[in-house]
Amino acid sequence: MMGVEPFEAFGDLDEISERLASPDPSVRRLAVIDLVETSSGEAIPLLVRAAGDPAAEVRLQAARALGEFDGVDVAKALIGALVDSDAAVAQEAAGSLAEIRDSRASAVLLPLVAHSSAFVRAAILRALKALQVSESLGPAVAALGDGDAAVRVQAVGVIGYLKQVETLPSLIHATRDASADVRLAAINALSFARNDAAAQAAASALSDREWQVRAAAAETIGRIGHASAVNPLIASLQDGYWQVRQKALQNLGKLRARAAVGAIIPFLADALPSLRKDAAAALGDIADAEARDALATRVHDEDPDVRKTAIWALAQIGARN
Amino acid sequence: MDEIKDGLTEVSCDVLVIGGGTAGPMAAYKAKRRNPATRVVLLEKANVKRSGAIAMGMDGLNNAVVPGYATPEQYTKEITIANDGICDQAPVYKYASHCFDIIQELDRVGIKFQKNENGDFDVKKVHHLGSYVLPMPNGDTVKKALYRQLRREKVLISNRYMATRLLTGRDGQIAGAIAINTRSAEFLVLRAKTVILCAGAAGRLGLPQSGYLWGTYENATNSGDGYAMAYHAGAGLANLECYQINPLIKDYNGPACAYVAGPFGAYTANSEGNRFIECDYWSGQMMQEFYNELQSGKGPVFLKLNHLHSDTVGKIEAVLHNVERPSRGRFHENRGTNYRERMIEMHISEIGFCSGHSASGVYVDEFARTTVPGLYAAGDMASVPHNYMLGAFTNGAVAGEHAADFAQGIDLPEYDPGDVSREQARVLAPTKREDGIPPNQLEYKTRRFVNDYLQPPKVTAKMKLGQARFVEIRDDMENAMVVRDAHELMRSLEVASILDCAEMAAFASLFRTESRWGLYHHRVEYPEKNDDEWFCHSILRQQNRQMTAEKRPVAPYIVPIDESERSAYDRQRIRQQA
Amino acid sequence: MPIAHTPTTVPVIVDEAKCIADKGCTVCVDVCPLDVLRISDLTGKAYMKYDECWYCMPCEADCPTGAVTVNIPYLLR
Numbered sequence: 001m002m003g004v005e006p007f008e009a010f011g012d013l014d015e016i017s018e019r020l021a022s023p024d025p026s027v028r029r030l031a032v033i034d035l036v037e038t039s040s041g042e043a044i045p046l047l048v049r050a051a052g053d054p055a056a057e058v059r060l061q062a063a064r065a066l067g068e069f070d071g072v073d074v075a076k077a078l079i080g081a082l083v084d085s086d087a088a089v090a091q092e093a094a095g096s097l098a099e100i101r102d103s104r105a106s107a108v109l110l111p112l113v114a115h116s117s118a119f120v121r122a123a124i125l126r127a128l129k130a131l132q133v134s135e136s137l138g139p140a141v142a143a144l145g146d147g148d149a150a151v152r153v154q155a156v157g158v159i160g161y162l163k164q165v166e167t168l169p170s171l172i173h174a175t176r177d178a179s180a181d182v183r184l185a186a187i188n189a190l191s192f193a194r195n196d197a198a199a200q201a202a203a204s205a206l207s208d209r210e211w212q213v214r215a216a217a218a219e220t221i222g223r224i225g226h227a228s229a230v231n232p233l234i235a236s237l238q239d240g241y242w243q244v245r246q247k248a249l250q251n252l253g254k255l256r257a258r259a260a261v262g263a264i265i266p267f268l269a270d271a272l273p274s275l276r277k278d279a280a281a282a283l284g285d286i287a288d289a290e291a292r293d294a295l296a297t298r299v300h301d302e303d304p305d306v307r308k309t310a311i312w313a314l315a316q317i318g319a320r321n
Numbered sequence: 322m323d324e325i326k327d328g329l330t331e332v333s334c335d336v337l338v339i340g341g342g343t344a345g346p347m348a349a350y351k352a353k354r355r356n357p358a359t360r361v362v363l364l365e366k367a368n369v370k371r372s373g374a375i376a377m378g379m380d381g382l383n384n385a386v387v388p389g390y391a392t393p394e395q396y397t398k399e400i401t402i403a404n405d406g407i408c409d410q411a412p413v414y415k416y417a418s419h420c421f422d423i424i425q426e427l428d429r430v431g432i433k434f435q436k437n438e439n440g441d442f443d444v445k446k447v448h449h450l451g452s453y454v455l456p457m458p459n460g461d462t463v464k465k466a467l468y469r470q471l472r473r474e475k476v477l478i479s480n481r482y483m484a485t486r487l488l489t490g491r492d493g494q495i496a497g498a499i500a501i502n503t504r505s506a507e508f509l510v511l512r513a514k515t516v517i518l519c520a521g522a523a524g525r526l527g528l529p530q531s532g533y534l535w536g537t538y539e540n541a542t543n544s545g546d547g548y549a550m551a552y553h554a555g556a557g558l559a560n561l562e563c564y565q566i567n568p569l570i571k572d573y574n575g576p577a578c579a580y581v582a583g584p585f586g587a588y589t590a591n592s593e594g595n596r597f598i599e600c601d602y603w604s605g606q607m608m609q610e611f612y613n614e615l616q617s618g619k620g621p622v623f624l625k626l627n628h629l630h631s632d633t634v635g636k637i638e639a640v641l642h643n644v645e646r647p648s649r650g651r652f653h654e655n656r657g658t659n660y661r662e663r664m665i666e667m668h669i670s671e672i673g674f675c676s677g678h679s680a681s682g683v684y685v686d687e688f689a690r691t692t693v694p695g696l697y698a699a700g701d702m703a704s705v706p707h708n709y710m711l712g713a714f715t716n717g718a719v720a721g722e723h724a725a726d727f728a729q730g731i732d733l734p735e736y737d738p739g740d741v742s743r744e745q746a747r748v749l750a751p752t753k754r755e756d757g758i759p760p761n762q763l764e765y766k767t768r769r770f771v772n773d774y775l776q777p778p779k780v781t782a783k784m785k786l787g788q789a790r791f792v793e794i795r796d797d798m799e800n801a802m803v804v805r806d807a808h809e810l811m812r813s814l815e816v817a818s819i820l821d822c823a824e825m826a827a828f829a830s831l832f833r834t835e836s837r838w839g840l841y842h843h844r845v846e847y848p849e850k851n852d853d854e855w856f857c858h859s860i861l862r863q864q865n866r867q868m869t870a871e872k873r874p875v876a877p878y879i880v881p882i883d884e885s886e887r888s889a890y891d892r893q894r895i896r897q898q899a
Numbered sequence: 900m901p902i903a904h905t906p907t908t909v910p911v912i913v914d915e916a917k918c919i920a921d922k923g924c925t926v927c928v929d930v931c932p933l934d935v936l937r938i939s940d941l942t943g944k945a946y947m948k949y950d951e952c953w954y955c956m957p958c959e960a961d962c963p964t965g966a967v968t969v970n971i972p973y974l975l976r
Contacts, residue, residue, distance in 0.1 A: 004502075006330055006509050007362075008478040026922040029963060033926070039472035061963060068469055099431060132440065161440035188438035212632065243630060246586075272628075273596060274586060304599045305588075322937060371930040371957035461960075481934070503934060533974040534951070535933065541953045542932045572975050574953075648954040648969055655976050759902060803902070808934065808949060 011038040013046070020046060025055035032061040036068050044069055048077040056086040063089050067096030075105035075127070079112060082120045094123035098130060106133045113139040118148035125154035129161050137162055141170045149179035156182060160189030168193055172201040180210045187216045191223040199226035206232050211241040218244060222251030230257045237263050246278055253282030261286060265294045268310075273303035280306060284313025287320040323806040325752050328507030329745075334360040334477070335728035336721070337498060337513035339484045340547065341365030342373015342540075343710055344700030344717030345519035346467045347423075351721030352517075353474040359725045361476050362511060364500055366483040366811070367542055370468050373521055374540050374677070374701065375710060378461035380644040382434070382711050383454060383580045383603070385424060386417045390444045390452040393417035397880045399451060402887060403602035404680045404706050405837050405850065407560065407858060409876040411687040412705045412716070420715045424455070427714065431466040433459040445584040454580055461644045482509055483811055484546065486744050487516060487554040487696065490734035495554070495695035497736060499744045503811040506752070510741055514728040515695045517720045518683065519713070520547025522565065522701040523822040525815065527671025527776060528768035531572055534761065538567055538574050538670040539701075544815035545822035547702040548674060551683040552821060557692040557860040559684040559704040559873075561829035562842045564777070565675040566608050570624070571668035575646040577624050582637050587626040590664060591619040603707070605679065605839030612669060612777075612840050623664035634660045671768075672776055674822060677713070679841055680706035681829075684860060684873075689720035692862075695734070697724055750799070751813050757803030760813040767794050767816065771823050775830065777843045784827045791824050824868065829861050832870040910954055910970045911936065911947040917966035918944040927958035927967050 011034050019031035032050050035043040047069070050062035063081045066074050078100075081093035105127070112124045125143060128136040136158050143155035156174055159167045174186035187205050190198045202224060205217035218236055221229040233255070236248040249267060252260040260282075267279035280298055283291040291313070298310035336352045338345045341363050349363040365372055386396045396417040401408040424442070428434055435443040435456040446452040457463075471478065482500040488510075490496040497512040524539020535541040552558060568577040568589070579589060589611070591597050597614050600607040614622050626634055638660065642650030658665060676682040682704035689697045697720040698704075700713035708716065751757070774787025798820065804810045835851035836844050857872040918924075921943030928936045928945060935949040936958060945967070952972055959967045 004328060004330060004505075004507060006332060006479045006482065006502075008480060010472070010475075024922065026919040026924075030919070030923050033924075033963065037472070039469065057964075068465075101429075101431075157438065160438040163439055185438055191437060192439040211630075241630075243586075243633070274588075303596050305596055308599070308601065367932040367934060368929050371955075371961070372932050376932050376955050376957055377960070480929075531974050533972055535953050536972065536975055537953070540932055540955070541951070573971075647956050647960070648971060651969075652971050652975070655971060756901075811934075812951075 010040070011035075013038060013040070013042055017046060020050060025053075025058050028053060028055065028058045029061045032058060032065050036065045041069070044071070044073055048073060051077045051081050056089055059084060059086065059089045060092055063092040063096055067099045070100055070102045072102065072104050072108060075100050075102070075108050079108060079124075082123050083117065090119065094119070094126065097123055097127040100127055101130065103131050103133050106131050106135060110135060110139060113143060118146070118151055121146065122148070122150045122154045125151065125158055129154065129157040132161050134162065137164060137167065141167060144170055144174050149182055152177060152179065152182045153185050156185040156189050160185070160192070163192040165193065168195075168198060172197065175201050175205050180213060183208060183210070183213050184216055187213060187220050191220050193224060194226070196226055196228050199224045199229040203229040203232035206236045211239075211244055214239060214241070214244045215247045218247035218251045222254040225255065227255065227257070230255060230259055233257070234260050234263050237267070242272055242275060246275055249275065249278040249282045253285035256286050258286055258288050261288045261290050265291060268294050268298050273306055276301060276303065276306045277309045280309040280313045284309065284316040287316045289317055289321045292317055322504050323808050325506040325807050325810065328505065329510065330507070331510040331512065332362065333512040333733055334362040335514050336361045336517065336724045337511050337515070338363045338517045338519060338721070339498060339550075340373070340519035340521060340700070341369035341478070341480075342519065342521050342700065342713075343375050344713035344720070345373075345517070346471055347714045347717035348517045348519060348699055348721035348724070349476045350467070350470050350474055351718040352725040353476055355722045355725040356729065359728060362479060362513070363471065363476050364479045364482050364484055364498070364511065366481070366503060366546070368480045369471065369478050371464055372542065374543065375463050375645070376540055377647060378463045378644045379457055379710050380460050380578070380581050380640050381454060381456040382424070383709050384420075384707060384711055385444065385453050385455040386420050387424070387442055387444050387455065388421060390446075394880045395451050396453070398882060398886070399602060400707050401878065401880070401882055403604040406856065406882070406887065407680065407837065407875055408706055409686075410879045411876060412685065414879055415687045415719065416705060416708070416712055416715050419719070420711050423711065423715045423718060430470050432463050433457060454584060456581070456584065456640070458640045458644065479509070483814060484520070484550060485748055485814055486740070487550050488512070488736040488740055489554055489693070490736060493555060493693065494734055495693055496734040498550075499741060501748060501810070501814070502807065504807050506749070506807040506810050508745060512733055512736065514731050514733055515697065515724040517689070517697040517699060517724055518547045518551060518702060519698070519700045519717060520550070520702055522673055522675035522677065523548055523818075524673045524675065525764070525819055526673045526768065526822050526826065527771050528765070529574070529671050530668065534764060534768070536574050537673075538569055538576070539673060539675065543701070544818045545674060546815065546818045547698065548683065548825065549818040549821040551691060551696070551698065552825065552863055554693055554696065555863055556696060557684040557862045558682065558825065559858045559860055560681045561674060561825050561861055562833050562859065563605065563679050563681045563838045564672040564826070564841045565677075565679045565681075566672055566777070566840055567670045567678055568608070568611055568622070568667055569670050570649070570652070571621070571666040573649060573652040575641075575649045577667055578641055581640050582624065582626060585633050585637050586629055587624060587637065589667070590623050590625040592621060592623065593619055594625060594664065603678070605841035607839065608669065608841065609839035609843065615669065622667045624667055625664045626660045627662060627664060631661055672771065672826070674826070675701045676704055676706055677701040677708050677710075680704070680838065684858075688723045689716050690723070695727065748810070748814065751802040751804040752810060754801075754803045757801045758797055759803060760809060760816045763794060763798050763802060764812070764816045764819060767791065767820050767823055771826070775823065775826050777840050779830050779842065779844045781831065781844075781846055784831055788824065788827050791820060791827070795820055825861055828868050829859055829870060832859050832861070907950045908973055909947040909950050910952045910972045911958060912968050912970065913945045914966045914968070915942060915944045917964045919964055920945045924963065926961050926963060930957040930961050932957070
């Protein structure tokens with residue numbers, strides 16, 4: 001009983017090669033798509049060649065296709081494509097480069113961290129971040145002084161992923177960067193630290209001019225878990241943005257900050273149900289008996305989440321006092 | 322393309338995986354990794370590159386058990402409570418213990434979970450019970466990354482083949498499957514030592530309120546073929562009366578995305594803008610509350626984001642309009658809906674079977690084994706409750722590894738060639754007619770009756786009327802259906818699956834004479850939960866060509882449930898029904 | 900009884916100027932879960948043959964030339 005071949009073919013590299021030499025760029029482009037289907041390492045040299053095709057549409061397809069493969073040769077071809085005359089090809093190459101996981105690629109990436117184009121510098125740092133190799137640390141710290149904010153954001157990424165205590169001063173410095181994006185990334189990156197300096201830097205960021213940075217700072221304080229930042233966090237309960245007040249409530253709970261109980265209780269009567277709920281949750285986390293009466297008033301709140309959280313918080317207080 | 326051709330090819334393999342969506346690729350990949358000498362075939366009705374529930378990706382995990390955020394014990398307990406206690410904990414606990422390994426493995430092959438600036442998984446805490454949400458804002462590449470791995474492992478992929486029946490050996494053990502090419506109608510007989518069914522949900526069971534057959538919550542390819550095949554092979558199916566019904570954006574098939582928008586501060590509200598959901602768990606109880614509010618003077622129900630900062634809404638839109646159901650943005654644009662200004666009207670989905678969100682499915686144990694020797698099931702069609710995408714991956718992996726081992730120790734079972742010729746005759750019958758009823762009309766009518774007679778609240782007399790209508794439609798399908806090309810032939814086979822599932826839904830719902838799982842099995846004449854008589858699974862199966870149902874005890878718990886935890890949940894329920 | 904054809908406006912539209920199906924491309928046809936797209940014998944371009952669309956968008960997302968647009972089916976709009 002023989003009939004049709006029921007399985008997907010892996011493709012014939014020689015046949016695809018012929019199509020790659022077609023004078024029609026659309027045919028070459030489709031050949032690139034078929035190269036991906038082979039899932040064979042032997043397709044890489046052909047893709048590398050396609051990345052230098054005269055037609056931008058073929059180069060674009062090749063830059064996309066290379067993202068499906070890994071290794072130093074792939075990285076080299078993509079690095080070349082970062083300076084493509086066609087912006088779409090360069091963008092695609094940057095995306096594919098970030099998919100590289102072979103740490104040996106760092107050797108070809110690192111020499112380009114000081115490239116004249118900011119787009120290239122950012123793409124190189126973004127690719128290095130995923131590789132998590134310690135050789136990237138020095139260049140990344142240096143890149144925190146880059147004139148381009150997008151490059152500095154990627155540099156923070158590289159440093160944050162490596163989680164080295166000795167880089168804390170540079171990350172702390174970046175929390176005062178001129179760009180809000182860099183400050184936000186740096187505040188988040190501080191989360192791995194478990195020391196007072198990091199907590200203080202996050203506490204300072206509670207008065208950042210951007211609310212997103214202030215909200216992130218409150219979260220970082222919660223993750224660092226250092227009691228030294230409790231008072232600034234209590235002060236943030238008066239922030240002009242409810243989003244920041246909410247993060248302050250959540251993280252005071254996480255820190256189990258008994259000193260904050262008096263400042264949290266008024267939020268049980270907040271107009272926003274989400275804040276009432278988070279206030280109740282924080283008081284449950286802290287489990288100080290002082291909050292019992294105030295919580296009891298919320299057991300019949302009109303919002304079911306507030307009711308449930310108040311009941312839960314009272315049970316926490318009961319269990320721990 | 323599409324004209325009907327004669328043809329029959331036979332192939333053999335050690336592990337045959339039916340369905341290339343989520344669980345299937347993982348099962349095939351793991352079987353191959355377990356033992357590279359295993360001959361693995363992955364059969365898919367569409368194309369593995371873009372098939373199944375996650376064809377366009379997935380925007381987050383709802384049930385990630387990540388060390389430091391949740392424990393397998395805590396997760397197992399919550400799933401048990403959310404399913405009103407009707408839960409064999411062994412497969413749930415196994416999932417919970419293994420899923421973090423799977424997350425890490427998926428991460429290594431390029432599936433993108435949200436990480437913080439320190440490169441750690443960014444698990445979100447949504448409420449005080451446990452933190453299980455891991456966002457995937459770049460989850461649009463899930464299928465691509467899986468497909469890449471399958472090709473690298475040289476898994477044999479058969480796209481555009483629809484399995485129609487399983488083959489069994491003399492002793493009832495699995496022997497393979499029969500499939501048909503959806504573009505040429507040529508047959509493929511796949512002999513196999515083991516078969517893993519990963520054919521997805523029965524998503525084309527109820528009819529969406531729009532009347533558009535394809536506007537379903539589930540990927541509309543998921544027509545319940547796996548349930549039908551398992552049934553005809555004699556496998557037991559558990560708790561099919563526990564339907565899937567989900568909240569969704571009204572008229573659009575996208576989910577409400579509480580898990581995407583929730584961590585940003587969005588919530589489900591009534592028309593007054595107030596929260597109303599009491600239930601802490603995604604469950605039939607929650608859906609009952611949703612349904613009650615929809616029907617009440619405070620209805621309809623909305624997704625509320627308009628209290629959030631415009632930048633925050635932008636972040637939510639970037640996920641909702643690009644990952645999983647990206648046409649959502651276009652839907653809102655057509656109606657001029659801006660999340661910043663207005664709440665978004667929601668509704669409930671049509672009914673279906675899907676363990677991804679509820680608890681029904683082909684009965685499996687903690688090794689993904691069904692009651693048929695050599696037959697496994699994983700993903701939305703297997704009975705492990707509240708599986709979602711990560712459960713499909715994890716249990717697919719469990720099935721693939723076990724099947725690869727099992728296949729090593731046995732010979733290829735013989736099958737009865739008469740089964741193949743009988744199946745060819747059944748499948749091709751509508752192509753032999755010159756005139757008759759096309760499949761789309763049979764499907765529309767079946768699904769309309771599913772809505773009319775099977776949708777909760779469930780009423781005995783209505784369900785019996787539904788059964789009578791289904792018998793009539795079956796008669797039309799078997800004796801008057803006409804099919805003109807191979808594509809339509811695929812649709813005609815899907816109609817058969819849909820009709821099988823409709824009959825199973827009615828039968829299982831009539832069997833359990835109590836109410837359980839909130840809206841999923843709300844029987845009007847038996848409004849109370851009856852633990853004395855019904856604290857058990859219902860198992861439906863075909864015996865002597867008849868549909869039968871029996872009770873099966875719930876396996877003793879591995880993780881004990883505190884009486885106070887259960888009763889706290891029950892109190893919530895009573896307050897809501899009062 | 901003869902079978903009638905009921906007209907519908909299809910959700911998936913293809914820009915024939917951009918479509919390279921005539922050069923051998925079958926990407927959109929390959930990836931459609933519902934298998935509703937075909938290449939026209941007449942024009943050599945892709946088109947929607949069956950009105951059975953889940954508006955899921957792989958055809959649009961994977962088209963190498965950006966020729967495909969998925970609209971919401973009229974009944975749901």
